[in-house]
Amino acid sequence: MTEPSGETAPEAPEDLDQDAVEEDAAEQEAAGREDAAPSSGTAGATEASEAVESAGTEAADGAEASKDAAPELSEAQAELAAQRELRARIEARKAEKSGPVESGGKLSGTAADLLAAVRAVEGGSASGGAFYAPAPEPPRAPRPPETTVRPAAPAAPPAPTAGALAGVREVLARGGAPETLAGQVAAALGEQAAEALTEDPWRLLAVTGVRPEQADGFARALLGGACGPDDPRRAVALTVWLLDRAALRGHTALTLDEVAAGLARHEVPDPEKAVETAVSEGAVLVFQEEEPEGAEPEDAEEGEPSEAAVASDEGPVEPPLLGLDRYALAEESLADGLARLVRTVTAEEWDGGELERAVGGHGLVLHTGGEAARAEPLALAAAARERGLRVLVTVHDAERPGDGERAAGTTVPLAALLSGTAGPGRDEEGALALDLLVVLDAPQLDVETGAMLVEALPDGCRLVLGGDPEVLGSAGPGAVFADALAARVCPRVASRRPDPGPLGELVSGIGVGELNQVEAPGKEVVIVPVRDAGEAVHRTVQLVADSVPRAFGLSPEQTRVITVGHGGSAGTRALNTALKQRLNPGPGRFGGYDPGDRVAYAPAPGRTVTGTVLGADPEGLRLSTGEGEVVVPKERVESALRHGWALTAHQAAGGRWPAVVVVLPGDAAPGLSRPWVYTAFGRAERHLSVVHGVDQALPRSVAEVLAPARTTRLRPLLIGLLATPDEE
Structure with missing residues (x-):
């Protein structure tokens, strides 16, 4: 990288108030900080109240829970409800095709089947791999091409009744907890929330942001001497938490x-017994994964087999896994859906390049490459349309420019496709009217979104998952793209098209662990050294408001700032405060926001939509986003909205802007890794400024620090269903 002489360091401004920008609880968890153990003494209502009032938000990247006592249904909630209804219909359809499994406990459906199968393995009556390879379902009858019926909007889930809220408030008051939690408790536990909380005070942990020590204080206030650390109810709640x-x-x-x-x-006191209790109560599921016969060993970067794996007659056996039924269902459903697509596609001979030939002969194809490689699946989509196929390309970021097909309606945001607000219609079973779906930014797929997407594809539809495997993974749980690559059950086409220019050279080097100096005659890459966080904030504002627009003719709206986290003296909160003061000053009369403010809106945990504030009305704050106009209900403005000139790398993943300023103050070093740097630097199209205050921590993180491995089950499930000789 080069450090042009045109940038000179100004005098350091005063530091921003560090106490006003404390770190999010989710970021503390990501940094590996452990929770303090609850005290063993007794505490009354005052202690519980103080503890629960301090509960922080735990949903990633600003997806905080609503604090309203009786939240109205937002557009995002309606979208999620539509997705849940679709999944429920699909699961009901699948359940009709198979008989019930005796499970005998409190579980039902898929969760009961899984638990019954696990117990059969433990008892020796079945092998661990037996329930990973069900008989293939018979293909559905072909749909008429003209079937494009859009599903009706689902009915809004009923809001908690006044009586239910009153009952919850009374229980919260008795336990010394803030009554403002009543709406969240009722939403999490249902109409009988007051009775459930009275019977089991630790169910308060189901509310986002409540921590174990706070739930312990609440339980002590309600139960008195009957409360103890070995209470089975506590064990179950903590296991789920x-x-x-x-x-x-x-x-x-x-x-x-x-x-x-x-x-x-x-x-x-007895963690093993606590786990057994949680499993027997049906709160969690237990799995015994096996390495299928003939599976190829993974390399170190894809995740080496655990040292704890032991050998068996059928291959290495991994340690037992525990999971929640929602993610178990999603991974099972996703694996089944991908296997169905592979089995129901009729192979054809397609002329063209390597990607086209692979897609012609297979139902599932993985495509890897950097930014320049995105042109290849787009060209594939165009060629498939010329063949008369129904084709759609979906992208992660609705604001991402340059895909070239948005205006024609052939490229749509993934969220809009799943909600039914864009894309083709669906048949009476909820299947999309498509012959080929190309998913760009596939590393950003979490397991639940992936399951919903694949289950919505009809038999015989081809699916291409494309993306850069070096970027940060999804904000939600799962590693869909990485697991599919590691499973080696379908063709994998690697692009040989390099990213051009100094930026492409820099990012490509980072991908292999090298932070190289690059020649940047057009100031494509600029290093701005800083001494402390206060100077980092000052220089960032200077770059966005003055230097970049003057040098490149770009407006501040075309520049995005990326930093390591929300908290800290140079996190997103501090940077957005400073940027608002310079770029769009105002009194913040709409819940801290003014028309023209850049914002980041989190309609659901793990999902961020960027946009601009248009104004406010009695319904809430109106935003202009890449997905159209959105109204954020006024009760959700505080919890689900942030200013958005500055983002975290996870929020920015999938997006791309003409200019990017990456801010690395000294305290950012612990949060750096090769995928983080690769993702942040790779968001820039024309210009990258690095506000650099971490010294040698930056090259060291690129060379040595990889992203923590994710524990998932999709890879062995795919291998069990689709194990075939590897196809490259």
């Missing part, structure tokens, strides 16, 4: 040892 927290870090499951260690940190 640990798995929920793991999902924020991308895991769909954890090893039994990891869960037991987490329980021990929270003073559970």
